[in-house]
Amino acid sequence: MPFTPNRYFKQHPLLLESAAGMYYTTSDGRQILDGIAGLWCCNAGHCHPRIVEAVREQVGRLDFAMSFNMGHRGVFSLANELIALVPDNLANVFFTNSGSEAVDTALKIALAYHRARGEPQRFRFIGRERGYHGVGFGGISVGGIVTNRKAFASAMLPGVDHLPHTHDPRRNAFSRGQPVYGAEFADALEGLVALHDASTIAAVIVEPVACSTGVLVPPKAYLDRLRAICDRHGILLIFDEVITAFGRTGAAFAAQTFGVRPDLITVAKGLTSGVIPMGAVLVDGRIYEACMSGAEQGIEFFHGYTYSGHPVATAAARAALAVYRDEGLFERAAALAPVFADAVHSLKGAPHVIDIRNTGLIAGIELEPRAGAATARTMDVFRHCFDNGVLVRTTGDTLALTPALTIEPAQIGQIVDALGKALRAVA
Ligand SMILES: Cc1ncc(COP(=O)(O)O)c(C=O)c1O
Numbered sequence: 001m002p003f004t005p006n007r008y009f010k011q012h013p014l015l016l017e018s019a020a021g022m023y024y025t026t027s028d029g030r031q032i033l034d035g036i037a038g039l040w041c042c043n044a045g046h047c048h049p050r051i052v053e054a055v056r057e058q059v060g061r062l063d064f065a066m067s068f069n070m071g072h073r074g075v076f077s078l079a080n081e082l083i084a085l086v087p088d089n090l091a092n093v094f095f096t097n098s099g100s101e102a103v104d105t106a107l108k109i110a111l112a113y114h115r116a117r118g119e120p121q122r123f124r125f126i127g128r129e130r131g132y133h134g135v136g137f138g139g140i141s142v143g144g145i146v147t148n149r150k151a152f153a154s155a156m157l158p159g160v161d162h163l164p165h166t167h168d169p170r171r172n173a174f175s176r177g178q179p180v181y182g183a184e185f186a187d188a189l190e191g192l193v194a195l196h197d198a199s200t201i202a203a204v205i206v207e208p209v210a211c212s213t214g215v216l217v218p219p220k221a222y223l224d225r226l227r228a229i230c231d232r233h234g235i236l237l238i239f240d241e242v243i244t245a246f247g248r249t250g251a252a253f254a255a256q257t258f259g260v261r262p263d264l265i266t267v268a269k270g271l272t273s274g275v276i277p278m279g280a281v282l283v284d285g286r287i288y289e290a291c292m293s294g295a296e297q298g299i300e301f302f303h304g305y306t307y308s309g310h311p312v313a314t315a316a317a318r319a320a321l322a323v324y325r326d327e328g329l330f331e332r333a334a335a336l337a338p339v340f341a342d343a344v345h346s347l348k349g350a351p352h353v354i355d356i357r358n359t360g361l362i363a364g365i366e367l368e369p370r371a372g373a374a375t376a377r378t379m380d381v382f383r384h385c386f387d388n389g390v391l392v393r394t395t396g397d398t399l400a401l402t403p404a405l406t407i408e409p410a411q412i413g414q415i416v417d418a419l420g421k422a423l424r425a426v427a
Pocket of ligand 1: 207242
């Protein structure tokens with residue numbers, strides 16, 4: 001099982017049977033309020049009837065369409081609908097099946113772009129400590145979570161380096177929204193440029209909000225500074241928005257929330273509201289044009305997946321985007337964000353809590369690790385909450401909340417109550 005202690009699971013299986021709106025039903029018939037939108041993905045809530053119907057209709061009409069040398073109308077419409085939501089430099093889309101594939105695709109596009117422009121020596125990628133970019137070899141190379149890297153170190157991409165992470169609890173603990181301190185963490189990029197020379201660096205990749213490592217919200221002006229340094233040195237900036245896109249931060253993309261324009265954005269998860277696997281890379285128009293004009297005749301970009309732009313995933317994504325628009329869910333997330341912030345920050349002072357971080361409908365509640373047993377306390381809280389009808393996520397010693405954008409204030413209260421009880425109950 002993925003990212004699961006298999007032996008523990010076999011002794012203590014947790015099985016879900018069905019879902020609707022904000023709730024799961026377990027195989028033993030219990031209702032569980034979902035505080036994490038499945039796995040940071042079901043932004044429109046579970047089994048949204050419009051998305052379910054779109055999938056049902058599509059699978060009976062065009063089950064599959066090869067995307068090599070041909071296509072289907074839906075996927076071009078979806079590309080246009082996505083482009084209409086993003087900062088206006090992003091003009092092209094490449095479809096994948098997951099966030100990991102989107103990341104590997106974005107890294108390849110960055111290499112292809114520099115090669116097309118006559119700078120093939122730009123081969124290095126700069127990631128960030130504590131970053132999570134999925135589990136492909138590209139993603140784990142630029143990622144910065146040691147447990148995901150150490151066993152595979154021999155097969156990592158060459159030449160990758162990392163920025164420092166931005167977690168600075170000494171100065172920023174219990175920040176509401178963007179922490180005040182830490183823009184200068186971006187300056188480490190100048191140090192890496194001095195070490196490697198800009199002419200060898202293809203791209204920097206960061207999550208605007210680093211979620212899987214425990215919710216690290218970017219310090220004020222940090223992302224702007226990364227952008228400025230990349231611009232100074234001709235380095236592409238990739239935002240991995242697999243979690244943060246589609247309303248999670250209160251706008252379509254975190255790039256808009258934080259007012260910084262990346263050259264590429266990776267998405268997945270909320271693209272279909274989690275209903276069918278699909279990812280995508282949104283690409284600056286000048287990158288696309290360079291790749292088209294720099295290539296020899298024939299195929300310009302030797303990359304693609306059997307299921308790129310799959311018709312059923314496309315139908316799910318188009319329906320999800322329509323639901324986000326028609327139900328005003330990005331605006332709803334923005335309006336709920338202060339209610340959510342008040343609720344999660346009310347846990348300050350609860351046993352074991354050493355920091356609380358939030359932006360939009362994302363929150364991290366960091367606990368003091370139990371001596372000699374890191375992550376054990378958050379797992380106990382997770383289980384206590386589940387037994388009391390609430391699903392939360394653990395990322396190391398941080399509890400993460402990322403509910404669907406459809407959550408009601410009373411449900412936010414229920415999640416925070418369950419967490420408070422669990423924190424008082426666990427050792
Ligand atoms: C920022 C980020 N990038 C990439 C991924 C990988 O996505 P997937 O699990 O769909 O491959 C994730 C998954 O959580 C993620 O959070």
